[in-house]
Amino acid sequence: xxxxxxxxxxxxxxxxxxxxxxxxxxxxxxxxxxxxxxxxxxxxxxxxxxxxxxxxxxxxxxxxxxxxxxxxxxxxxxxxxxxxxxxxxxxxxxxxxxxxxxxxxxxxxxxxxxxxxxxxxxxxxxxxxxxxxxxxxxxxxxxxxxxxxxxxxxxxxxxxxxxxxxxxxxxxxxxxxxxxxxxxxxxxxxxxxxxxxxxxxxxxxxxxxxxxxxxxxxxxxxxxxxxxxxxxxxxxxxxxxxxxxxxxxxxxxxxxxxxxxxxxxxxxxxxxxxxxxxxxxxxxxxxxxxxxxxxxxxxxxxxxxxxxxxxxxxxxxxxxxxxxxxxxxxxxxxxxxxxxxxxxxxxxxxxxxxxxxxxxxxxxxxxxxxxxxxxxxxxxxxxxxxxxxxxxxxxxxxxxxxxxxxxxxxxxxxxxxxxxxxxxxxxxxxxxxxxxxxxxxxxxxxxxxxxxxxxxxxxxxxxxxxx
Ligand SMILES: C[S@@+](CC[C@H](N)C(=O)[O-])C[C@H]1O[C@@H](n2cnc3c(N)ncnc32)[C@H](O)[C@@H]1O
Ligand code: SF4
Numbered sequence: 219x220x221x222x223x224x225x226x227x228x229x230x231x232x233x234x235x236x237x238x239x240x241x242x243x244x245x246x247x248x249x250x251x252x253x254x255x256x257x258x259x260x261x262x263x264x265x266x267x268x269x270x271x272x273x274x275x276x277x278x279x280x281x282x283x284x285x286x287x288x289x290x291x292x293x294x295x296x297x298x299x300x301x302x303x304x305x306x307x308x309x310x311x312x313x314x315x316x317x318x319x320x321x322x323x324x325x326x327x328x329x330x331x332x333x334x335x336x337x338x339x340x341x342x343x344x345x346x347x348x349x350x351x352x353x354x355x356x357x358x359x360x361x362x363x364x365x366x367x368x369x370x371x372x373x374x375x376x377x378x379x380x381x382x383x384x385x386x387x388x389x390x391x392x393x394x395x396x397x398x399x400x401x402x403x404x405x406x407x408x409x410x411x412x413x414x415x416x417x418x419x420x421x422x423x424x425x426x427x428x429x430x431x432x433x434x435x436x437x438x439x440x441x442x443x444x445x446x447x448x449x450x451x452x453x454x455x456x457x458x459x460x461x462x463x464x465x466x467x468x469x470x471x472x473x474x475x476x477x478x479x480x481x482x483x484x485x486x487x488x489x490x491x492x493x494x495x496x497x498x499x500x501x502x503x504x505x506x507x508x509x510x511x512x513x514x515x516x517x518x519x520x521x522x523x524x525x526x527x528x529x530x531x532x533x534x535x536x537x538x539x540x541x542x543x544x545x546x547x548x549x550x551x552x553x554x555x556x557x558x559x560x561x562x563x564x565x566x567x568x569x570x571x572x573x574x575x576x577x578x579x580x581x582x583x584x585x586x587x588x589x590x591x592x593x594x595x596x597x598x599x600x601x602x603x604x605x606x607x608x609x610x611x612x613x614x615x616x617x618x619x620x621x622x623x624x625x626x627x628x629x630x631x632x633x634x635x636x637x638x639x640x641x642x643x644x645x646x647x648x649x650x651x652x653x654x655x656x657x658x659x660x661x662x663x664x665x666x667x668x669x670x671x672x673x674x675x676x677x678x679x680x681x682x683x684x685x
Contacts, residue, residue, distance in 0.1 A: 228491060228658065232640060237487040237685040240661045240671075242467070243602055244534050245560055246595040247585060247670055249553070250680055252562055256584030258573065260559065265322040267557035268544045275330040275542040276323075278358060279535055280312070280350070281549030281563075283337035286374065289408040290475045291396070291438055293467045293682075295551035295565060296337045308550070308567065309346055311574050313353045315548050318579060320357030323546075327359045331540040334368040340375040344382055351386045365390060365540045367431075372418040373410050377425075380418070384425045391422055392431040392462075398452055399445040402438055405483065412452055419456050429519075432458040436493035437466030439483035446493050450500040460515045461506065462536070463497045465490070467682035487685045491658070510537050510603050511660045530603040537603065550580075559586040590669065593618065598664045605652035605660065627666050637663060659684060 367390035470476040506514035507522040524530040547554035561584040573580035609620040642656030
């Protein structure tokens with residue numbers, strides 16, 4: 219088994235140099251490149267192509283955007299409302315969208331990765347959850363061994379909902395925690411007691427959920443090493459199979475409520491790195507294995523096994539071993555990845571409704587990947603997931619010469635004071651290896667292979683910072 223040192227020293231100079239805005243690469247090219255040139259007609263074409271491969275499996279993502287209150291740190295596409303009729307209307311349109319997408323995909327129906335995300339999917343009533351699942355299972359066949367996951371907020375999820383989800387075949391839960399410290403919770407407008415989380419966690423276990431993930435965030439306002447250590451201790455006691463430790467994405471130009479955070483309350487890059495290293499150290503000592511740039515999993519978990527065999531993959535739903543060749547996204551703002559093109563739905567409800575009322579699908583924008591994009595996407599996914607790039611595998615898969623195609627990138631990596639000299643990356647004749655230090659900065663390593671970044675001014679506020 220590969221050994222992973224638990225303590226990694228980063229000098230202040232390296233931190234200053236590499237803490238800069240950069241993508242998280244949930245897609246390549248990133249959503250910034252999506253354009254309205256890719257419209258509903260283009261999406262119909264992508265769906266028609268996908269339909270020609272009826273036995274290929276699908277991933278299906280369903281976006282449920284509603285929350286009762288806004289957590290001020292939140293970077294997701296959410297709709298804050300307590301008016302139930304808003305959600306009832308939304309669900310009736312969502313049903314129509316699912317039926318239309320499924321009709322265009324006929325006879326392709328098999329789903330191996332299924333996810334309800336948000337917002338807060340458990341904002342839905344029991345009847346609404348049943349009705350949505352009814353439409354999905356009428357239109358698609360969820361494979362018996364599918365990964366069926368849902369994001370649950372312990373503050374608003376009832377035991378009845380957990381029982382129903384289990385009965386409907388969901389087998390994975392992802393619980394939002396972020397931080398248990400009351401001071402941090404007050405500033406992020408998210409009051410969630412440890413007991414509340416523990417109760418739901420333990421109930422879910424008894425209900426038969428054998429795979430539970432917990433989300434934490436480091437870099438939130440007022441977070442400190444001492445208090446974050448307490449959060450880590452409590453989370454480790456729960457023994458979730460997976461834990462995500464996300465870097466707080468501070469993007470106030472996109473999420474205006476984040477402007478309310480006094481910059482003096484936000485941890486510096488040094489403090490942020492310290493918080494992450496604290497978490498990393500705590501989970502490794504507790505027997506978890508590191509997964510990609512920000513996840514940890516118990517050794518028996520399939521993600522941990524995939525790390526050993528370098529077969530880990532990643533899509534908009536996160537790290538996975540069940541990624542299908544095409545991913546369908548339904549619901550407002552959802553992003554799909556179908557027949558070599560990304561397709562994003564309208565982000566505002568009126569436009570989303572309008573398109574469906576016109577008998578169309580609510581595509582706002584998208585992007586058809588070129589041959590070069592496909593190669594770079596593979597390279598970046600390998601780096602982000604497996605910290606290793608087998609040059610020969612890239613050559614065999616795409617019929618290119620690696621060193622010739624990536625001459626500029628290899629030169630950049632090897633430049634004086636570059637990623638190789640600084641110990642982030644090792645270049646071998648057959649492979650590129652991201653070293654333990656480079657894993658903390660893997661977004662910076664991936665950025666070298668991003669063709670689009672070179673054309674962007676580095677001070678343009680588009681992406682969150684890499685640390
Ligand atoms: C869409 S939320 C859904 C979970 C559910 N609504 C809840 O809050 O429990 C999924 C996760 O995204 C993460 N997240 C949201 N905003 C973020 C931000 N600005 N930076 C980093 N992670 C963020 C949080 O960890 C959250 O649990
Ligand atoms: S973190 Fe979860 S509950 Fe809070 S606003 Fe975002 S989606 Fe809603």
